[in-house]
Amino acid sequence: MSILIKGVELFGEATDILIDGAFIKQVEKDIKAEADTVIDGRRKAVIPGLVNTHTHAAMTLFRGYGDDMALMPWLEEKIWPNEAKLTADDVYWGAKLACLEMIKSGTTAFYDMYHKLPATARAVEEMGIRALLSSACFDHFNTEEAEIGKAHVKKLYAESTNYSSRVKYAIGPHAIYTVSGPLLQWIDAFSKEHNIPIQIHLAETKGEVADSVNQFGLTPVRYLYRLGILSHRLSIAHGVYVDEEEIQMLADSGTQVVHNPASNMKLGSGVEFKFAEMFKAGITVGIGTDGCSSSNNLDMVEAMKLASLLGKGWRRNPEVLTADEIFHAATASGADILGIHAGHIEAGYLADLCLIDLNLPAFTPNHNFVSNLVYAANGSCVDTVICDGKILMQNKKIPGEEEIMAEAAQRAYLLIKN
Amino acid sequence: MSILIKGVELFGEATDILIDGAFIKQVEKDIKAEADTVIDGRRKAVIPGLVNTHTHAAMTLFRGYGDDMALMPWLEEKIWPNEAKLTADDVYWGAKLACLEMIKSGTTAFYDMYHKLPATARAVEEMGIRALLSSACFDHFNTEEAEIGKAHVKKLYAESTNYSSRVKYAIGPHAIYTVSGPLLQWIDAFSKEHNIPIQIHLAETKGEVADSVNQFGLTPVRYLYRLGILSHRLSIAHGVYVDEEEIQMLADSGTQVVHNPASNMKLGSGVEFKFAEMFKAGITVGIGTDGCSSSNNLDMVEAMKLASLLGKGWRRNPEVLTADEIFHAATASGADILGIHAGHIEAGYLADLCLIDLNLPAFTPNHNFVSNLVYAANGSCVDTVICDGKILMQNKKIPGEEEIMAEAAQRAYLLIKN
Numbered sequence: 001m002s003i004l005i006k007g008v009e010l011f012g013e014a015t016d017i018l019i020d021g022a023f024i025k026q027v028e029k030d031i032k033a034e035a036d037t038v039i040d041g042r043r044k045a046v047i048p049g050l051v052n053t054h055t056h057a058a059m060t061l062f063r064g065y066g067d068d069m070a071l072m073p074w075l076e077e078k079i080w081p082n083e084a085k086l087t088a089d090d091v092y093w094g095a096k097l098a099c100l101e102m103i104k105s106g107t108t109a110f111y112d113m114y115h116k117l118p119a120t121a122r123a124v125e126e127m128g129i130r131a132l133l134s135s136a137c138f139d140h141f142n143t144e145e146a147e148i149g150k151a152h153v154k155k156l157y158a159e160s161t162n163y164s165s166r167v168k169y170a171i172g173p174h175a176i177y178t179v180s181g182p183l184l185q186w187i188d189a190f191s192k193e194h195n196i197p198i199q200i201h202l203a204e205t206k207g208e209v210a211d212s213v214n215q216f217g218l219t220p221v222r223y224l225y226r227l228g229i230l231s232h233r234l235s236i237a238h239g240v241y242v243d244e245e246e247i248q249m250l251a252d253s254g255t256q257v258v259h260n261p262a263s264n265m266k267l268g269s270g271v272e273f274k275f276a277e278m279f280k281a282g283i284t285v286g287i288g289t290d291g292c293s294s295s296n297n298l299d300m301v302e303a304m305k306l307a308s309l310l311g312k313g314w315r316r317n318p319e320v321l322t323a324d325e326i327f328h329a330a331t332a333s334g335a336d337i338l339g340i341h342a343g344h345i346e347a348g349y350l351a352d353l354c355l356i357d358l359n360l361p362a363f364t365p366n367h368n369f370v371s372n373l374v375y376a377a378n379g380s381c382v383d384t385v386i387c388d389g390k391i392l393m394q395n396k397k398i399p400g401e402e403e404i405m406a407e408a409a410q411r412a413y414l415l416i417k418n
Numbered sequence: 419m420s421i422l423i424k425g426v427e428l429f430g431e432a433t434d435i436l437i438d439g440a441f442i443k444q445v446e447k448d449i450k451a452e453a454d455t456v457i458d459g460r461r462k463a464v465i466p467g468l469v470n471t472h473t474h475a476a477m478t479l480f481r482g483y484g485d486d487m488a489l490m491p492w493l494e495e496k497i498w499p500n501e502a503k504l505t506a507d508d509v510y511w512g513a514k515l516a517c518l519e520m521i522k523s524g525t526t527a528f529y530d531m532y533h534k535l536p537a538t539a540r541a542v543e544e545m546g547i548r549a550l551l552s553s554a555c556f557d558h559f560n561t562e563e564a565e566i567g568k569a570h571v572k573k574l575y576a577e578s579t580n581y582s583s584r585v586k587y588a589i590g591p592h593a594i595y596t597v598s599g600p601l602l603q604w605i606d607a608f609s610k611e612h613n614i615p616i617q618i619h620l621a622e623t624k625g626e627v628a629d630s631v632n633q634f635g636l637t638p639v640r641y642l643y644r645l646g647i648l649s650h651r652l653s654i655a656h657g658v659y660v661d662e663e664e665i666q667m668l669a670d671s672g673t674q675v676v677h678n679p680a681s682n683m684k685l686g687s688g689v690e691f692k693f694a695e696m697f698k699a700g701i702t703v704g705i706g707t708d709g710c711s712s713s714n715n716l717d718m719v720e721a722m723k724l725a726s727l728l729g730k731g732w733r734r735n736p737e738v739l740t741a742d743e744i745f746h747a748a749t750a751s752g753a754d755i756l757g758i759h760a761g762h763i764e765a766g767y768l769a770d771l772c773l774i775d776l777n778l779p780a781f782t783p784n785h786n787f788v789s790n791l792v793y794a795a796n797g798s799c800v801d802t803v804i805c806d807g808k809i810l811m812q813n814k815k816i817p818g819e820e821e822i823m824a825e826a827a828q829r830a831y832l833l834i835k836n
Contacts, residue, residue, distance in 0.1 A: 063782070064789035068740040103645070235789035265731030266793070271689065296793035297780055302720070306727070313683030313728070316624070322486040361519035362715055364481070364823040365830035371482035375684070375714035380798030405782040412783035 001036050001389065008355060010042025010345055014370060017046060017048035019351040022389040026347055039390070043359055044383060045369055047327075048343045049108025049162075049352035050300035051334025054199065054237040054258040054288030056114045057123070058086070058094030060101065061412040062293035071205075071267060080295060082415055083115070090411050091116040095123035097408035098298055100401055103129055105299040105379025108352035108387040108394070109338055111235070111258070111288070113172035113199060117156055121167050128392045130352060132174030132338045134199050139183045146183045153187065157194060166388055168339070170197040175204075176220055177211060181227050188229040197233050197339060199258075200224075203246075204238035205269045221246035230255045235337050237288060238263075239278075240270040247274065251281035256337045259329075261306035262297075275311045276320045286334040287326070299379035304330050308374060325373040355384035357396075419454050419807060426459025426773060428763055430787060431743035435464060437769040440583070440807040444765055455809070461777055462801060463787055465745075466761045467770035468718035469752025472655040472676040472706025473615070475541070475549075476504070476512030476533045478519065479830040480711035485775075489623075489685060497711060500833055501533070508829050509534040513541035515826035516716055518819055521547055523717040523797025526770040526805040527677070527756055529653070529706070531590035531617060539585050546810045548770060550756045552590030552617050557601045564601045571605065575612060584806055586757070588615040593622075593823025594638055595629055599645050606647040615651050615674075615757060618642075622656035623687045638665035648673045653755050655706060656681075657696075658688040665692065674755045677747075679724035681708035693729045694738045704752040705744070717797035722748050726792060741792040765788055773802035775814075 003019040010017075017024060026033070066078030072287040086094075095316065102110060109130035113118060117135040124131040137154050139146035153171055160169035162409030171187050172228065173179040179187075179200075191198050192414040203209060203220040216223045221242050224230050239257040243249070250257060259273050278285050287307050289298045304326045311321040335343030342350040374383070384392040392398065421437040428435075434449040435442060444451070469666050484496030484502050504512075509532065520528060527548035530538060535553040542549040557564035580588030591597040597605075597618075609616050621627060623636040634641045639660050642648050643738050650672030657675040660668070668675060705725050707716045722744045729739040753761030755790055760768040776784065780794040781832050791799070803811040810816065 004511055060779070061783060062785075063780075063794055064784070064786040067786065067789045067793060068737055070737055074736075097779060097782060100761075104779065128545055142609065183831040242803060262727060265727035266736060268730050268734040268736040270734060271731040292794070296789070297795075299796070302796065306724075309680060309724070310731070312686050313689040314732070316686040316688060318492075318686040346642035359820065359823065361478070361515060361522065364515060365479065365827040366482070367480075367830070367834065368482040368485065371485045371714070375485060376481055376710070377715075378717070378720065378798065380796065402777065404780065405777065409783040412785070416785065 003037045003039060003386065003389065003391070004031060004033060004035035005039045005041045005046065005355070008043040009369070011292040011357070017345065019386065019389050022351055024345065024347055024349050024351050027345060037386065039355070041355060044355040045358055047106070047356060047373070048331040048335070048356050049354055049385065049387060050330050051104060051286065051338060051343065052107045052110040052233065052289055052298060052385045053286030053334050053337045054260055054290055055098070055110055055111050055112055055298060056113050057098035057110070057120055058091040059227045059291035059293040061090065061094040061408065061415060063296055065293065065416060066354055085415055085418070087114070088116050088119040090415060092123050093411050095120040096127060096404050098163035098292070099123055099127035099129050100398060100404050102380060102398070103127065103329050103385050103392050104382065105301060106354040106382035106385065107298065107300050108354070109340060109342065111170070111199060111333070113336055117130060118159065118341040121163055124167050125164060128387055128390055130166040130340065130387055132168045132170050132197060134170035137171060137187070138178045139180050141180045146180060147184060150186060152191060154329030157196065170199055173198065173200045175201040175208070176223060177208065184227055184229055188231070191233050195233070197235065199235045199237060201238055203241040204237040205310055206241065209241045219243070219246065221249055225249050235286070238269065240264055240273050242274065244277070246273045247277055247281050247283065250278070251283050256284045256286065258288045259288045259307055260288045260295065260338065261310045262295035262303060265306070265310065267294055271310055271314045273311065274401045275307065279325065284333050284336050285329050286337045287330045300330055301352055301373065301377055301379045301381065304374045323371045326374055327370050351389040352387050354382050356381050357383040421455045421457060421804065421807065421809070422449060422451060422453035423457045423459045423464065427463040427776070427787070435763065437804065437807050440769055442763065442765055442767050442769050445763060456803065457773070459773060462773040463776055464649060464763055465524070465772050465774060465791070466749040466753070466763055467803065467805060468524045469704065469756060469761065470525045470528040470707055470716060470718050471653065471704030471752050471755045472518060472678055472708055473516070473528055473530055474709030475516035475528065475530050475538055476509040476532050477608050477711040478515040479508065479512040479826065479833060483641070483711065483716055483834060503833055503836070504534065504581045506534050506537040508705035508833060509537035509704060510541050511826045511829050513538040514545060514822050516546035516710070517541055517547045518816060518822050519716045521545065521803050521810050521816060522800065522814070523719060524720050524772040524800035524803065525716065526772070526803060527753070527758060527760065529588070529617060529756055536577065539581055542585050543582060546585040546805055546808055548758065548805055550586045550588050552588035555589060555591045555605070556596045557598050558596055559598045567601060568604060570781060571608060575614065583672055588617060591616065591618045593619040593626070594641060595626065600687065602645055606649070609651050613651070615653065617655060619656055620654040621659040624659065627659045637661070637664065638688055639667055643667050653704070656687065658682055658691050659690060662695070665695055665699050665701065668696070669701050669752055674702045674704065676704045676706045676755065677725055678706045678708040678713065679728045680713035680721060683724070683728065685712055689728055689732045691729065693725065697743065701753050702754050703747050704755045705748045718748055719791065719797045722792045741786070741789045744792055745788050769807040770805050772800050774799050775801040
């Protein structure tokens with residue numbers, strides 16, 4: 001199957017794009033090839049699909065349930081009791097809603113961490129988006145639980161070989177306060193043996209850092225360093241509290257970092273994420289939305305704006321975190337973190353891309369497209385989404401979206417009612 | 419002219435709304451009245467129109483022009499030379515684009531400060547939105563310029579009596595570093611005599627505070643207090659740097675404050691706006707987007723999210739600035755600052771309201787409508803806008819929007835090219 005996009009703007013220049021199978025074959029003016037599908041790209045701009053590098057997809061079901069609460073009462077009263085009730089079908093519908101929302105706002109790939117991974121995988125397969133799915137893994141410092149966790153990792157990994165090329169498996173040790181050092185080291189060894197990525201929540205709050213120092217005698221990044229598990233296979237979600245030396249440890253080991261500005265602000269985790277220092281040290285930094293229960297949507301266009309504005313704001317420096325840098329983080333760096341050959345509109349890359357509707361006030365005038373995208377637009381500017389060479393959305397509509405929203409809403413309502 | 423909205427959700431309950439002329443006449447289930455226009459409100463929620471309490475409408479023309487720059491080079495190289503070239507027609511088209519953008523994102527009234535006020539007034543009259551328009555006023559501590567400024571204020575005030583009831587005049591002394599104390603006092607006296615509101619940029623940056631202490635021996639709010647011009651007719655835009663005693667001065671005098679979270683972050687002005695303390699002191703706090711050249715869009719739905727998240731973030735407290743408080747600030751408090759009887763969906767209030775499209779992921783599930791609006795949605799959720807009892811937008815489309823965007827884009831392009 002081939003797609004030819006005619007006359008679309010690529011960073012201000014009109015071009016044609018030929019997609020053949022899952023890949024971009026040609027990016028040039030006036031391509032003469034025949035194609036199965038031709039898309040009129042005029043008054044649209046093309047961007048690589050956005051990559052959401054940290055979320056909990058199925059938590060769409062808890063959107064807006066228990067906002068404006070302190071962390072522990074929120075988890076204990078609102079989230080954990082309801083998560084315990086989630087069936088695989090609930091997770092499937094929550095993840096379908098998440099995929100729908102991500103596609104509609106221009107995300108073509110995401111890095112997930114959640115329970116009941118096969119249900120999320122099923123949703124991803126059906127929705128046509130790309131995902132790296134990590135199962136949340138815990139042992140609560142209990143050796144029996146650790147063995148169960150290891151068996152679960154092995155099982156999920158074995159099953160993952162049946163997924164399509166769009167769905168990959170990662171290991172998701174939840175955090176250093178829920179996963180023991182020995183289990184973290186086992187995960188690292190398993191990850192190395194099978195070349196599987198790992199994502200962990202790390203250095204998210206001041207409290208976590210204090211607890212880490214109390215429990216392990218080290219700050220979180222130093223603790224992982226001592227365990228010997230910092231590596232290019234590992235990404236840490238949040239990383240709000242890291243000092244200069246820790247940034248160097250992350251850079252030297254190739255560990256990646258995911259910034260979640262909305263979640264860090266809304267949960268009051270902290271605002272002083274050291275994006276600029278990490279860039280400078282050569283760390284690959286991606287952007288994530290986190291789950292909908294904490295930051296309420298999966299809109300990566302909004303997440304880009306928040307990442308830039310927050311970084312400029314707390315430093316009182318309008319020159320840092322430019323629109324171009326943030327756009328790179330949300331596309332090329334995101335693809336690197338997911339380990340996919342995407343994030344660029346160039347021949348040979350995966351055909352994961354979006355067409356942006358320029359007939360909007362946010363792109364009027366259009367002195368600078370990337371500025372407008374990052375600072376003026378939101379996810380509703382996305383008109384067309386192509387992932388793996390297949391059209392997932394055109395004219396801002398996805399087939400079956402009403403049914404997905406209705407079913408997910410009904411399940412969320414019943415879940416909380418019962 | 420009358421409008422009947424059938425079966426719309428008002429904070430979770432289905433209701434009908436009858437609009438007669440410019441006002442809401444009845445809010446009740448199953449209204450039996452006849453109406454000139456009937457709107458099907460099912461799967462929609464009604465909210466009071468959002469009120470943008472600080473912007474510079476025509477600066478839409480500079481959207482995305484000179485981002486990521488330090489304040490002074492940006493003003494000196496990008497903004498001032500181009501503002502000097504603006505014709506009244508440019509301002510008119512820039513303001514038309516601004517009105518279009520505001521209506522599309524649910525704003526029904528705004529407080530503006532800009533040059534060539536009559537051009538903006540013309541745009542507002544045509545677009546059907548409501549506005550309080552202040553002319554930017556300066557004397558640069560020069561008595562001749564002060565006399566010109568006074569004459570200009572008198573002229574604009576006299577002309578303003580010809581405007582429709584939707585358009586009112588306010589005085590906009592730019593800032594304490596561009597307007598002398600005597601002129602500020604004259605403005606206050608004129609405002610008192612004619613009951614005209616005043617808006618001034620104040621306490622926006624650390625530099626401004628330091629300069630104020632150097633030049634006047636007092637911090638900005640204390641300086642206005644000494645000049646005797648704090649009053650319920652005055653609103654200050656920004657107010658990032660105010661201490662406890664200054665908050666009390668603002669509260670005691672009835673002075674209002676406008677928070678501009680996007681601008682304060684993006685320009686690096688500062689993030690620690692004391693929203694919670696001002697609420698507690700009883701100050702009326704509104705939310706503004708500031709102009710598009712600094713915060714890039716006029717989306718008040720996004721501004722609500724930013725205001726809440728920023729406040730939670732810098733305090734590291736997820737419990738402050740709840741969705742309900744922020745929504746109140748962007749509606750009822752905004753209406754109070756503009757001096758209009760709006761901001762509530764109740765009989766007797768102005769018929770300035772929006773219908774929100776609930777068939778969106780942001781409202782799925784809909785455990786809490788206000789949470790979803792503030793934290794998950796953006797301006798694209800607005801389906802229908804009614805202002806002064808007239809329908810300005812239905813089905814997310816405004817008649818003539820393509821022409822307005824095309825003309826504004828062309829003028830912006832030529833302005834910067836020449």
